[in-house]
Amino acid sequence: MTTEGRTVLAEFHPPGPSSFELPPIFTIAGVEFTKPMVLVILSGFIVVGLTYAFARRAAVVPGRMQFAGEYAYNFVRNNIARDNIGSEHYMKYVPYLFALFMFILVNNYYGVIPFIQFPSFARIGFVVALAAITWVVYNTVGIAKHGFVGYLKHETVPGGIKGPILLLLVPLEFFSNILIRPITLTLRLFGNMFAGHLLLILFATGGAYLLLDSGNALYGVVGVLSFVLGIAVSFLELLVMFLQAYVFTLLTAMYIGEAIADEH
Amino acid sequence: MEGSLNMIGLGLAAIGPGVGIGLIFAAYIAGVARQPEAQSRLQTIAILGFVLAEALFIISVALAFVLPI
Numbered sequence: 001m002t003t004e005g006r007t008v009l010a011e012f013h014p015p016g017p018s019s020f021e022l023p024p025i026f027t028i029a030g031v032e033f034t035k036p037m038v039l040v041i042l043s044g045f046i047v048v049g050l051t052y053a054f055a056r057r058a059a060v061v062p063g064r065m066q067f068a069g070e071y072a073y074n075f076v077r078n079n080i081a082r083d084n085i086g087s088e089h090y091m092k093y094v095p096y097l098f099a100l101f102m103f104i105l106v107n108n109y110y111g112v113i114p115f116i117q118f119p120s121f122a123r124i125g126f127v128v129a130l131a132a133i134t135w136v137v138y139n140t141v142g143i144a145k146h147g148f149v150g151y152l153k154h155e156t157v158p159g160g161i162k163g164p165i166l167l168l169l170v171p172l173e174f175f176s177n178i179l180i181r182p183i184t185l186t187l188r189l190f191g192n193m194f195a196g197h198l199l200l201i202l203f204a205t206g207g208a209y210l211l212l213d214s215g216n217a218l219y220g221v222v223g224v225l226s227f228v229l230g231i232a233v234s235f236l237e238l239l240v241m242f243l244q245a246y247v248f249t250l251l252t253a254m255y256i257g258e259a260i261a262d263e264h
Numbered sequence: 265m266e267g268s269l270n271m272i273g274l275g276l277a278a279i280g281p282g283v284g285i286g287l288i289f290a291a292y293i294a295g296v297a298r299q300p301e302a303q304s305r306l307q308t309i310a311i312l313g314f315v316l317a318e319a320l321f322i323i324s325v326a327l328a329f330v331l332p333i
Binding site: 192243246251254 | 323
């Protein structure tokens with residue numbers, strides 16, 4: 001495209017949802033494997049390998065690996081599980097919560113590891129599965145504790161309220177506690193990973209375009225600024241990735257704690 | 265000019281949660297400044313409020329890309 005003597009070498013294509021639709025890498029028995037699928041499978045091995053390495057040489061005076069592992073485990077056990085489920089029954093749920101935390105953390109940090117650079121939870125299908133597992137877990141433990149009718153009553157009838165206002169509150173509570181919770185869990189993790197990665201792609205490709213292809217020296221200055229901002233956003237993403245893993249585990253623990261709470 | 269009007273709506277939708285998250289962390293900071301030993305308890309509550317306020321914006325991020333113009 002040529003306008004008044006200035007030559008624009010290439011059109012800039014802003015990143016969009018199509019940036020996340022990667023072509024399949026290889027095919028096994030008719031199933032096409034894409035990069036996020038490979039990464040999620042790999043993350044299972046990474047989590048098992050890491051926790052094995054943490055626990056392999058358990059000593060009274062912990063080494064570096066053991067210290068890191070115990071720090072993460074203590075964080076999940078004390079700050080997430082015990083504070084939200086209650087000090088009586090929390091140990092039963094720590095394995096699930098710790099596995100969930102490590103799994104989400106590894107998958108999120110794929111987004112900033114060089115050469116991988118794709119947070120696999122920016123594809124919504126994986127997150128739907130995780131949220132579905134959490135939904136099944138907290139409903140199952142609730143039903144096991146209170147019975148089916150008792151559990152529905154426990155979740156949908158707020159304590160201390162009588163009379164016709166219940167007609168309004170019960171459907172609302174059912175809607176928010178049973179139906180909406182897995183949806184918000186899914187959208188929160190997916191949305192954060194998706195938006196964060198989109199932002200990083202935008203700064204990187206936009207910066208490269210302005211610097212190399214725009215054909216204007218002044219645009220180049222903005223391109224450098226774009227790269228600097230991209231680095232700053234990467235640090236923000238480091239925080240967000242940890243926070244989302246924490247929040248997903250925290251909300252799971254809170255839902256479980258609420259489901260098995262005694263009547264008040 | 266090309267683009268989707270959804271993105272303007274997305275920007276507008278960021279205002280509400282932005283103000284809300286600011287208020288939540290302002291209250292958290294004030295609480296910790298008054299009573300530093302309550303930090304660990306307040307932190308959980310503050311982050312919970314933060315994610316609940318943020319959920320509104322995240323839903324609009326999803327809708328902005330899903331809905332047609």
